[in-house]
Amino acid sequence: MDELRFLTALHRPGSLVDAGAHDGLLALPLSRLPGAHVLAFEPLPAAFARLRAACAGSTTVTPIPQALGDAPGRLTLSVPVVEGIRQEQWASLVKTFEGYGQHVEAERTQVPVVTLDSYCLRDLTAMKVDAEGAEYEVLRGARDTLRRCRPVLTLELEERHRRGSTWAVPAFLDALDYATCFALNGRWWPASALNHATMQRASPDPSNYSASDPYIFNFFAWPREREAEVAQSLPEVRLEG
Structure with a gap:
């Protein structure tokens, strides 16, 4: 199951x-789904420049050069550089890549x-969160919105980026009556x-790409009141219980 398949199958018009x-x-x-408007948050300046260029002329994507978190302010975003090559996909607000x-x-x-x-x-109606370890803070800062709107979620949770994230984030969502699977x-x-x-065995070292097989890092969450819809919209994945 990938993020696009999940979000497309459960799509509802909205933000x-x-x-x-x-x-x-x-x-x-x-942004091409019917009635969709995407708020695309990307705080890394180089990546945001490419995002803005890719979305030029679109009326259904709003690029936003900010990070989401649990409080307003400014934080340090660290990007690892391995043998002179920037690893932007590991850019993190919670890791320094020292040691x-x-x-x-x-x-x-x-x-x-x-x-x-x-x-x-x-x-x-939907939210994708890939914050290299800061997913908990993103959701804490969205608590009222989650309660009000009840969107479906995709989450990339990796212990190598934030130890404990694979239980802390689902526990937070469970308190909001979400299932995380x-x-x-x-x-x-x-x-x-x-x-x-x-x-989920993998090194936190950005120069070491070895990982377990399978390596499970994509998680999917939905309000429990939408479980029947999940089962009907994604019949290729069996929903137990």
């Missing part, structure tokens, strides 16, 4: 949020941070079924 939009790989196809030896350096940039709740959205072998599994030793 969609892409937190960590990078250069628009997901924001652009989502990995001379082959890993880091570029640091101060970026603006806002809460999603400050946008006072009334029609949020991952798809494997044709069925949905609750986040609590994740076996870290066999399903």
